[in-house]
Amino acid sequence: MPALRPLFVVAGIGRAAGTGAAAARRFSKEGYSVALIARGEDSLNALSEDIKKGGGEAAPYCIPSYSPDDIASAFTSISAQFPNSHYALRAALFNVGYAVWKLFLEVTAAEVQESLNTNVAAAFAFSRSAILKFKENNLNAENPKRGTLIFTGATASTRGNKMTSAFSIGKFGARALSQSLAKEFGKDGIHVAHAIIDGQIMTGAALERSGDKPLSGLSPESIAQAYMYLVNQEKSAWTWELDLRPAQEQW
């Protein structure tokens, strides 16, 4: 029986210039097929095409929202397109984020709801689908871990600040989820990790905002390198949480 091709699923692509896109490209280069889940169709398709042009295998899954149902539907489609006969889901990245930076009294109830839906409920649904897929993988000498599920966290995952009440309620929640999952599923060979991105990510949007001023934040490629390391960690020494920040960051 030929070896199964490893599959990487990432949710949250944004404008295809940040962490999600960098991770997709990196995993593709390392031999993974990649399934891309996002809401913005243009960026999603462009990234998928780009990976394919580079010789990789990729497929876009545009979903109308990050509701539990839409996420579950995306995984159903992924399972159909990447069947267990030829593929094995080995890594999943929840990179979706809904950020709000506002004084508390300016936050609307709709923003609170959106933060909880997108940062937490969607993470819950994504984790469920990923873990159910991981459980279909067999453990053996060559594959001592069933799969790795990674969450992109932020400074707001561990600290509530003046402008981040609506954001941190969501990021704290996803961090709690990642810790519960790490504890529950480690013994099953499923590795769950949480990365605290403690600084600004140099996405296209951030670079634009910075204008002439050189921006010294985290490069998405460096974050992708960290994610690849986590996926490759040996079973005797798994990391639940690490922080990542630029060398020159004051913290």
Place this chain on the structure above:
Amino acid sequence: MPALRPLFVVAGIGRAAGTGAAAARRFSKEGYSVALIARGEDSLNALSEDIKKGGGEAAPYCIPSYSPDDIASAFTSISAQFPNSHYALRAALFNVGYAVWKLFLEVTAAEVQESLNTNVAAAFAFSRSAILKFKENNLNAENPKRGTLIFTGATASTRGNKMTSAFSIGKFGARALSQSLAKEFGKDGIHVAHAIIDGQIMTGAALERSGDKPLSGLSPESIAQAYMYLVNQEKSAWTWELDLRPAQEQW
């Protein structure tokens, strides 16, 4: 002008045998009028009557749900019944909690939603109403703080565990909120605190469950004592967070 009578608002009364009820009784004894917000009408009315029989002033606000609108409506009613001409809101306790103890794959999307709504979105709405009311209070020598807002946290507020994925996403979120609020409103004389209740609270329900086995958890009255202390802290030394657990607890 006669001094305004201090008002204490608590949301989350349960079966009137736990932390919310104990806090209401304690604040009543210390001279506060108490406004009680809860969903269960019978327990709510019984507690209110009981406090009045004991010589206190109390009023029940039964709400159909902890939605932002229902919470805001309750505060509107409270403001009408306890007008600023005679009362000043000085303390507010968010004691609402929705607990789920389940393995991750057994948690339903509805339970995730309910946890986020009740533990976080309701906390957000309650905080908004309480802080807006606090802001109506004048700062002066006699009242150097406008008001104190307290959250009842739990072990699951700082640790995600195997059975608590759905619970901890909510409790982490409320803790994040409390920290953001403490940082934003301290300079305005509004004190926000978060108590980590790290053990079982000896409510009526818990005592029933324990049957013949003596239960050695936290007494609601001891927690209420801590809340009263927080409200009385002098402005030069405010606590954001403290943990509370029984002397004999293993941790």
Place this chain on the structure above:
Amino acid sequence: MPALRPLFVVAGIGRAAGTGAAAARRFSKEGYSVALIARGEDSLNALSEDIKKGGGEAAPYCIPSYSPDDIASAFTSISAQFPNSHYALRAALFNVGYAVWKLFLEVTAAEVQESLNTNVAAAFAFSRSAILKFKENNLNAENPKRGTLIFTGATASTRGNKMTSAFSIGKFGARALSQSLAKEFGKDGIHVAHAIIDGQIMTGAALERSGDKPLSGLSPESIAQAYMYLVNQEKSAWTWELDLRPAQEQW
């Protein structure tokens, strides 16, 4: 048999204008006899006299250093002067601190040693003597806790910063100790607590340094109020750790 008079021991008095002195005065007012341990004889004696003038009972124990032997000797003297026939040690405060604010490469080996000796080894020795004394107390209905041991912590107890390498190694260590002790001795009715003083304490020295600029830090009396609260916590709800900071502090 007449009730035993409660005794409070505090180590670390400084210039008798800070936390240690404020705690001594406060506990004296609440009916405790106070035993004062410090290195600076003049401040020590002045404080002791002052408490006695105010109608309290106090005794100074000047020690040449905070070495384990000197601390043990002080407790031997205290036991002789406040015998178990008439006194019971009920509260102890380790308020000694050795602070260094320097860039890492400017710290000397002697400063490292002094920080570890004074902030940690002395805390260890003080705790040993206090706990052994607490164990001589009987538990009964009137005294459900044998005693309370409190540590004065600092921002540097939980965060290493650029200028605090030599200070935080000591404060982290004392915090670790307090947690170990809280876990080991809670079941014996001995309560151990750690207060994170997250701001500048308005001691005489700090007020002098601030000159004309009004200083808005923590008043020692407010901290003493917190310590008294901890000592009076009921056995079903003990706090290991709380933070204290001025209302207006940015954090």
Place this chain on the structure above:
Amino acid sequence: MPALRPLFVVAGIGRAAGTGAAAARRFSKEGYSVALIARGEDSLNALSEDIKKGGGEAAPYCIPSYSPDDIASAFTSISAQFPNSHYALRAALFNVGYAVWKLFLEVTAAEVQESLNTNVAAAFAFSRSAILKFKENNLNAENPKRGTLIFTGATASTRGNKMTSAFSIGKFGARALSQSLAKEFGKDGIHVAHAIIDGQIMTGAALERSGDKPLSGLSPESIAQAYMYLVNQEKSAWTWELDLRPAQEQW
């Protein structure tokens, strides 16, 4: 000018079957010369010889104690043997540890002192020498970071437990130091990281103790893999702290 050969210094080799030895072998395989600092001459020499037999370059530095002077002397010898003309210190690992597992009242003052000396004061001295050496390296396109300093932490680095009072005072202190250093020297291109080894390391001694029962702890090689990853992290995304534990660990 030929490229300088990278040098790796590790302190703490134990019986040459644990983390320090595994790291030395791993860095040797990746092209580093290795300087080994330890107290036990036999294990030290055996490891050095073994690395040389495998084609690597290694040198042992046996020191009588982990006093600041002995550590500084070792670095002087290392500088002589690996001169800047041909070598550049690129990575340093403080792997020294002094563990005590005892109930609090059974810990001796000597054990407290030894824990503070070995776990903290020695870490301070080692860091000083390593950072001074790193500062001799030039930053350039090929070497965007001057060097990486790693600390081997433990569960006791973040939690004081019943049996770990004397151990955790030291491990907390080293963690504080690592955080201060990370914050101070990041902007200089010096990366400081702290690994929390949250489980039993499968050293020779641990394997012996486990007897017939299969031991499922962390393999030293997995930890060494993590250290190599940290050293290779790109400058835009550095980790200060990560945890490492076996997949099946309950935590």
